[in-house]
Amino acid sequence: MRGVVTPICGLLAVAAIAIGALNATIWQPSRVITADAKVSGARYIVTDPSVLGLVDKDVKVNVKGGGDVCVAVAASKDAAGWLDGEAYVRLTGLSDWSTLSSESVAASKSSQQSSGDAQSGDAQSGQQDSDVAFKDSDMWRSVKCGSGAASLEEKAAEVTDVVLVDLGRKGSADVSFTWTRQTLPDYATPMYFVGGLLAVLAVLTASVFAMPPHKRRKRVVESEPVDASEEVSIGEAVAGSLGIKPSYEPKSKGRGRRRRHAAGTDTGVIEPVSVDQGPVVVDPASRNLVADAEGATSAAPTGVTPDAAAPAATGTPAGGDVNDEATSVISPDELQAYFARLAQEAADDDQEGAR
Amino acid sequence: MTHTTANAALARTATKVAALFAAAGMLVSLAACEGQVPKTSTADSADRTPDLTVAQEKKIRGSILDVIDAANQSKSTDGLAARLTGPQLEVRSSEIAIAQATGNLDAKATIPRKMTQTVIPVNDGWPRTVYTITTTTEDQQSKRLLVMTQDTARSNYKLWGVARLFQGAELPKFEVPKLGTEMGEAKDSKLVATPADAVDWYADLLNNGDNSKHKDKFADDLFRSDLAQLSATVQQGMEANKGTQEQTFSVPKDQIKIMRSTDGGDLVVARIDSEWTRQAGEGRESLPASDAEKALFGDGKATSTMKVTYVNVIAMYIPPAGSNAKITAVGAERQPVKVEAL
Numbered sequence A: 001m002r003g004v005v006t007p008i009c010g011l012l013a014v015a016a017i018a019i020g021a022l023n024a025t026i027w028q029p030s031r032v033i034t035a036d037a038k039v040s041g042a043r044y045i046v047t048d049p050s051v052l053g054l055v056d057k058d059v060k061v062n063v064k065g066g067g068d069v070c071v072a073v074a075a076s077k078d079a080a081g082w083l084d085g086e087a088y089v090r091l092t093g094l095s096d097w098s099t100l101s102s103e104s105v106a107a108s109k110s111s112q113q114s115s116g117d118a119q120s121g122d123a124q125s126g127q128q129d130s131d132v133a134f135k136d137s138d139m140w141r142s143v144k145c146g147s148g149a150a151s152l153e154e155k156a157a158e159v160t161d162v163v164l165v166d167l168g169r170k171g172s173a174d175v176s177f178t179w180t181r182q183t184l185p186d187y188a189t190p191m192y193f194v195g196g197l198l199a200v201l202a203v204l205t206a207s208v209f210a211m212p213p214h215k216r217r218k219r220v221v222e223s224e225p226v227d228a229s230e231e232v233s234i235g236e237a238v239a240g241s242l243g244i245k246p247s248y249e250p251k252s253k254g255r256g257r258r259r260r261h262a263a264g265t266d267t268g269v270i271e272p273v274s275v276d277q278g279p280v281v282v283d284p285a286s287r288n289l290v291a292d293a294e295g296a297t298s299a300a301p302t303g304v305t306p307d308a309a310a311p312a313a314t315g316t317p318a319g320g321d322v323n324d325e326a327t328s329v330i331s332p333d334e335l336q337a338y339f340a341r342l343a344q345e346a347a348d349d350d351q352e353g354a355r
Numbered sequence B: 001m002t003h004t005t006a007n008a009a010l011a012r013t014a015t016k017v018a019a020l021f022a023a024a025g026m027l028v029s030l031a032a033c034e035g036q037v038p039k040t041s042t043a044d045s046a047d048r049t050p051d052l053t054v055a056q057e058k059k060i061r062g063s064i065l066d067v068i069d070a071a072n073q074s075k076s077t078d079g080l081a082a083r084l085t086g087p088q089l090e091v092r093s094s095e096i097a098i099a100q101a102t103g104n105l106d107a108k109a110t111i112p113r114k115m116t117q118t119v120i121p122v123n124d125g126w127p128r129t130v131y132t133i134t135t136t137t138e139d140q141q142s143k144r145l146l147v148m149t150q151d152t153a154r155s156n157y158k159l160w161g162v163a164r165l166f167q168g169a170e171l172p173k174f175e176v177p178k179l180g181t182e183m184g185e186a187k188d189s190k191l192v193a194t195p196a197d198a199v200d201w202y203a204d205l206l207n208n209g210d211n212s213k214h215k216d217k218f219a220d221d222l223f224r225s226d227l228a229q230l231s232a233t234v235q236q237g238m239e240a241n242k243g244t245q246e247q248t249f250s251v252p253k254d255q256i257k258i259m260r261s262t263d264g265g266d267l268v269v270a271r272i273d274s275e276w277t278r279q280a281g282e283g284r285e286s287l288p289a290s291d292a293e294k295a296l297f298g299d300g301k302a303t304s305t306m307k308v309t310y311v312n313v314i315a316m317y318i319p320p321a322g323s324n325a326k327i328t329a330v331g332a333e334r335q336p337v338k339v340e341a342l
Helices: A005-024 A076-082 A115-119 A188-206 A213-222 A234-242 A257-261 A265-276 A289-302 A306-315 A318-327 A332-354 B003-030 B054-074 B086-102 B195-211 B222-240 B291-297
Strands: A032-047 A059-075 A088-096 A099-105 A142-154 A161-180 B115-119 B128-134 B144-150 B158-165 B244-250 B256-260 B266-279 B305-318 B328-341
Touching (some): A005 A188, A059 A076, A188 A234, B054 B086, B054 B115, B054 B128, B054 B144, B054 B158, B086 B291, B086 B328, B128 B256, B158 B305, B195 B256, B195 B266, B222 B328, B291 B328
Parallel strands (some): A032 A088, A032 A099
Antiparallel strands (some): B115 B128, B144 B158, B158 B328, B244 B266, B256 B266, B266 B305, B305 B328
16 A cells, blocks of 8 residues: 555655646746637628627637628627528637637528519629618628738627628638736646545545554554654655655654655554553553464465465564564454454555556 | 466566556647637627627728718718718708808708617627717707618718707606617517507697597607697688698508617607698798708799798607506607709
């Protein structure tokens, strides 16, 4: 647990925070989004409702075309009224961050006005004398015209507003929308959050989760006063999992770094309490010492898989037999169950670490 | 190594590789991304939006008044048709023709540039109608009710009619321009009378005066009382020389604009044409009855009979059905457009 999961969690935490930092700096999403579309075969180009303000309300529309180009912002129903009986190209949205998707719409025959005229020859012949020029219509919220190109800026596009482009004559054109984003998507904060969670997880796997269940239980049962300096602090646990030599050296001295990852480490930490500071107090009323001693010696070697048991065995100090007996309240059955669980955890760790 | 352990080891390696790829994929997707490409909202809101913003209405009104001002200045009717239509085109043409003869534009032809209220439609189709009520004029004439219409999507708003509101006339309340107002229909039966009927009845009332059977459906108004007074005066003069006079009112087809108020009633503006025929007795000539008629008649040769064609624009409020209120005229305009000796 401590040897595999903690470093992986730590590494992932560092990676998440690093990616978060990168997202806040060099990978920051671009503030200006430009998308364009090349359209041809129609005189009019119109956006679908909500395309204008798709990325941000602040948008600039550029159109390059052959004739006298006009760009107008209009309510969608007004644009529909103007386009009644005409063929046009619809801009339906963003297909990716730099391309506008488009769709051609054929002239509808349900036109109220002389649709027959409008479809024969060029669009000009369909216009009636009373018709106003595109740029003079009252319906547009704003309109900009130019020869060959026109651009229009809109600061507060409404959902129902659309952009209507008149190319002057049937032809091809290049339409581009440039949005300036007021608020950028924030990917850094969630990454920092994930990094923080992983760091906490790393600390927990190094300390609480790495403790054998009976240790945790014992602390509750006996509530024996323990010297605070001999507890594995979170800092030490993190430092240990990161491979940094802790400032605190265990009093059991000179067992090498490997011991810190051993399952029996905690036993080692508690060791000085019993060995150096007098006799072990055992309550004979609650325990069968003989059975315990037998159980401890016989169960340990048999129920252990080689790789998991090795550190536990070597980690037990030479003079710790008495101590182990004194602190152990585990029965052989429980011990066996524990080792089975340990093996299970080791297998889980492999999967978890890889994730 | 047994078969099962080899399999397990293989499976574990496969899992590890998959996890590695997944982790790598996640990192790549997080790196240098712009986020998800936004999608257009397909759910088209059922809310009906007003056809114009207040700013657009102001701009339209401004360009209409620019055209009128230009015509007033040059005393020429050229170009009026670009922004004027319906009764107002005839009324304004007549006013300018009179100004050409007299040198002065009638004070009642003034239209203030500032407005106090505008009523903007929400209807999707065409024609569309906008009502705008101006402020009082600088010389404290009453407010003007401007009726602007857009006949098709490809045409612009034109000033269709102007009614001078009566002093103290109470107009119904309308939705604020931001919400927009529903346009009414000529056959709307949810009123004490359909707008088309109400206009017909009002014309009948003008024709028959107190003898009209629709008299009790209408409240008294300034237009009718003034007209009755004028008619009585002329009648007196005509009787003195054994002449006759007759005024007939008729309602032209489809010359009616309707907007629905918040209480369910309609404010209707309609055109009513009238012809005033005066026949002098005892071999006398029938002469124009006013300065305006005189200016329009010009140097024409007077005969015993004179026929004057008037254009009248009447604004009236029709209360919703079930209401005890009467149909009330709230404003009107009346202008001679043609004077001829028969």
